[in-house]
Amino acid sequence: MRIYVGLLESSAPNQTRIFVAVDTKLIDLPLAYAGYLSLSGDRSTAYERASFYFPETISAFVVRGEQSLQALEEVVSYVHKIGGDDLRGPAGEKVAYDLAEVRVLPPLQNPEKSFVIGFSDRSRLEAVPRAEIPTGFYKLPQTFVTSGKPVIWPKFSAEVDADACLALVIGKGGKRIDAARAWDHIAGVTLLIDITARDINRREGLTTNNLLGKNFPSSTCLGPCILLKPTRAELEALEVELAMDGSIKQQFALRDCVFTIEQMIARWSILGIKPGDFLAIGASMAIQDNRLQNPVPLKIGSNLRCSSPAIGELSHQVVSGGGQRR
Amino acid sequence: MVDLHTAYASHLREVEANPSALERAQVTLGRDMVEFLKRGDKALEAARKALAYASGNPSDGAGAILDPKEIRLMSPVPRPGALVSAGKNFSDHVAEMASKKGPSSPVAFLKLPGTVIGPEDDIPYPPEVKNLDYEVELAIIIGKACIDVSQDNAFDYIAGYATFNDISASPGKYWPRIASSDSPRRARRPAPITHMPTPCP
Numbered sequence: 001m002r003i004y005v006g007l008l009e010s011s012a013p014n015q016t017r018i019f020v021a022v023d024t025k026l027i028d029l030p031l032a033y034a035g036y037l038s039l040s041g042d043r044s045t046a047y048e049r050a051s052f053y054f055p056e057t058i059s060a061f062v063v064r065g066e067q068s069l070q071a072l073e074e075v076v077s078y079v080h081k082i083g084g085d086d087l088r089g090p091a092g093e094k095v096a097y098d099l100a101e102v103r104v105l106p107p108l109q110n111p112e113k114s115f116v117i118g119f120s121d122r123s124r125l126e127a128v129p130r131a132e133i134p135t136g137f138y139k140l141p142q143t144f145v146t147s148g149k150p151v152i153w154p155k156f157s158a159e160v161d162a163d164a165c166l167a168l169v170i171g172k173g174g175k176r177i178d179a180a181r182a183w184d185h186i187a188g189v190t191l192l193i194d195i196t197a198r199d200i201n202r203r204e205g206l207t208t209n210n211l212l213g214k215n216f217p218s219s220t221c222l223g224p225c226i227l228l229k230p231t232r233a234e235l236e237a238l239e240v241e242l243a244m245d246g247s248i249k250q251q252f253a254l255r256d257c258v259f260t261i262e263q264m265i266a267r268w269s270i271l272g273i274k275p276g277d278f279l280a281i282g283a284s285m286a287i288q289d290n291r292l293q294n295p296v297p298l299k300i301g302s303n304l305r306c307s308s309p310a311i312g313e314l315s316h317q318v319v320s321g322g323g324q325r326r
Numbered sequence: 327m328v329d330l331h332t333a334y335a336s337h338l339r340e341v342e343a344n345p346s347a348l349e350r351a352q353v354t355l356g357r358d359m360v361e362f363l364k365r366g367d368k369a370l371e372a373a374r375k376a377l378a379y380a381s382g383n384p385s386d387g388a389g390a391i392l393d394p395k396e397i398r399l400m401s402p403v404p405r406p407g408a409l410v411s412a413g414k415n416f417s418d419h420v421a422e423m424a425s426k427k428g429p430s431s432p433v434a435f436l437k438l439p440g441t442v443i444g445p446e447d448d449i450p451y452p453p454e455v456k457n458l459d460y461e462v463e464l465a466i467i468i469g470k471a472c473i474d475v476s477q478d479n480a481f482d483y484i485a486g487y488a489t490f491n492d493i494s495a496s497p498g499k500y501w502p503r504i505a506s507s508d509s510p511r512r513a514r515r516p517a518p519i520t521h522m523p524t525p526c527p
Contacts, residue, residue: 112440138436140408155474211410211434217473270454271438 001072002225002312003029003188005058005109006102016056016105020072021225022079025096029054031089033071036078038090046090058107058226059276062171062187069229106144106222107190108169113277114139114220116165116194117264117285134259134267136279137210139194139220146223147312150319153300154216157197160318161295164242164250164306165192165282168261169226175272182265185273188228189235191314192280193221193242193306196295221304224312235261240308242283242296249296252286259285327397330355333390334376341379351376359402363469363485400444402488403467409437411463411492437492455495465490 002021008028011017019026034050053071055061061068079087079096087095108114117136145151153160171187194214201213230238235254242250254261264279273279283293298304300320307313331351338347354372356362362369380390412434443449451458469485 113438138438140436142407211436215408215436270452 001076001228003058003061003072003107003228004102004104004225005056005107006104008097008102016109018054018056018058018061019097019102020076020079022076022096024098026099026102027075027079027087028089028095028097029072029075031093032075032079032087032095035087035089035093035095036075043090057109057276058169059109059111062169063275065172072228104146104148104224106146107224107226108141108144108222108276108278110141111277112274113170113268113271113279114141115268115278116192116214116280116282117259118282134264134281136268137214140215143215143217143220144222145218145316146221147314147316149218149221149316151193151195151221151298151304151316152216152218152319152321153298154197154200154219155321156212156216157200159197159199160298161196161198162242162244162298162304163194163196163282163284163295164240164252165194165280166190166238166240166254166308167192167222167278167280168264170273170277170279171275173272173274174269177265177269177273179262179266182262183232185265185269186235186261187275188226189230189238189311190223190226190278191221191240191306191308191311192278192282193304193314193316194280194282194295195219195221195298198295198297221306221314221316223314227311230310234310238308238310240283240306243305243307244296244298244302246303250283250293252283252288252293254281256286256288257281258287258292327392327394328377328380329390329392330373330376332388333380333386334372336383336386336388336390337375337379340383341375358404363467366469398444399446401442404442404444406439406442409439409442410434411437411490449493452495457495459494461492461494463490463492464488 004019004021004026005016006019006026007013007016018029020029021027030047030050030053033054034046037046037049053064053068055064085096089095115136115138117134151162167190168186169188169190170185172185174185177185195218197213197216197219199213201210204210204213237253237255239251239253241248259281264281265273268279282295284295286293298318300318302318304316304318305313331348334355335347335351338344338350344350351372354365355369355376356365362373376390380386384391449458465488466484467486467488468483470483472483475483
């Protein structure tokens with residue numbers, strides 16, 4: 001199931017709502033569930049109960065765990081039974097929206113740990129490195145944008161590239177998680193494009209860090225939704241591709257990656273991970289024809305599209321940030 | 327220590343005869359430091375009035391003046407949006423380092439915002455780490471959202487300063503190793519230990 005977070009035209013600025021995609025519609029989860037609950041009697045508490053199971057953010061939703069997942073199943077079968085067009089909230093409110101009617105936001109708003117697994121440039125050797133430990137870098141939540149928003153070329157850089165990633169979303173927190181239990185901590189998966197100012201990153205790499213080169217506004221494209229609880233086989237089979245101006249530049253699946261899900265979770269949970277955090281791994285960490293793939297150089301005006309059929313797509317145009325290049 | 331909310335509410339009640347003093351104080355000062363900073367000059371002015379009132383009425387019954395022992399201090403900015411730490415900033419420290427070369431523009435690294443702890447909190451020693459070290463820093467707290475700030479205007483965006491202790495695992499002790507197909511070499515990225523929970527008093 002695909003879960004979105006967004007705002008409606010009538011929403012107050014911070015009043016986000018979560019939606020589930022059913023066929024071509026986005027279903028307002030708290031309202032649809034309130035409608036479902038009020039059918040079976042207790043109308044007076046339907047809204048409160050529904051907003052407990054379907055809070056304002058996906059992070060808060062995954063914290064609720066099994067209970068909320070069960071409520072979600074109930075909503076979806078209810079929607080299928082009634083049909084999207086006739087679906088209403090307890091007081092006749094609209095519940096089913098077209099994608100265009102919802103302002104979709106990055107599915108995770110403010111994770112505490114938002115990591116992309118990577119190598120430093122220096123360790124990207126000629127041959128495929130046999131890596132022991134998944135190192136990585138942090139992406140600041142304020143750099144997140146979702147599909148439709150422009151990627152703004154940072155004016156301090158002359159060389160910007162993109163790497164398509166899959167982000168594993170944490171559903172259950174933990175610290176020093178045993179590799180054998182890693183799978184229990186995953187709530188779902190979403191797409192991420194890691195945008196890098198490569199010239200800056202290369203310079204920062206010499207001082208062992210990833211700050212400006214990886215964390216400028218719009219340098220993390222995330223979304224458009226979270227695919228909840230795929231089975232392990234489904235997750236490993238997800239094909240992700242990155243196309244620039246219509247031609248495919250990167251293609252990968254988790255099974256091709258240098259690190260396994262277990263390695264990533266076991267390693268990074270040393271820090272403690274919480275529901276709504278994510279660990280992402282990209283095409284540049286995936287082996288194809290016995291080599292790692294390279295990030296895709298961008299140009300101003302490029303159309304960037306990252307897609308995976310079961311999740312959806314991120315579509316962005318690269319635009320100039322204005323001002324003088326430095 | 328003066329409890330700003332209580333003191334400002336007393337000021338509003340006693341000096342300005344404001345009937346909804348508590349609510350007014352809450353709104354003007356904000357609930358936490360970030361809200362306080364966002365409110366800018368108005369909040370600062372209210373804080374000045376609160377302080378003046380508290381020092382003029384030390385025995386005010388509202389209990390605005392507290393013994394520091396009664397307070398458990400938290401970090402003034404417990405969850406910053408971005409925590410940037412500038413490296414190689416001091417020429418003598420640069421000289422200590424192997425490269426002996428200072429950077430031409432400031433270099434910096436990120437600390438995870440979730441790692442911040444208060445001034446009296448414990449620092450758990452992570453079992454994975456052999457050498458935990460410290461480095462005293464001055465934290466510059468940003469008061470206004472900004473982008474592309476010119477050097478001339480830099481001070482317009484600074485709200486204040488705090489001390490900051492950058493706890494990390496010494497390089498070489500815990501940096502992850504990445505082996506190539508033939509020779510092992512070190513990955514040149516900060517180890518995740520820099521981001522262990524609670525290493526940022």
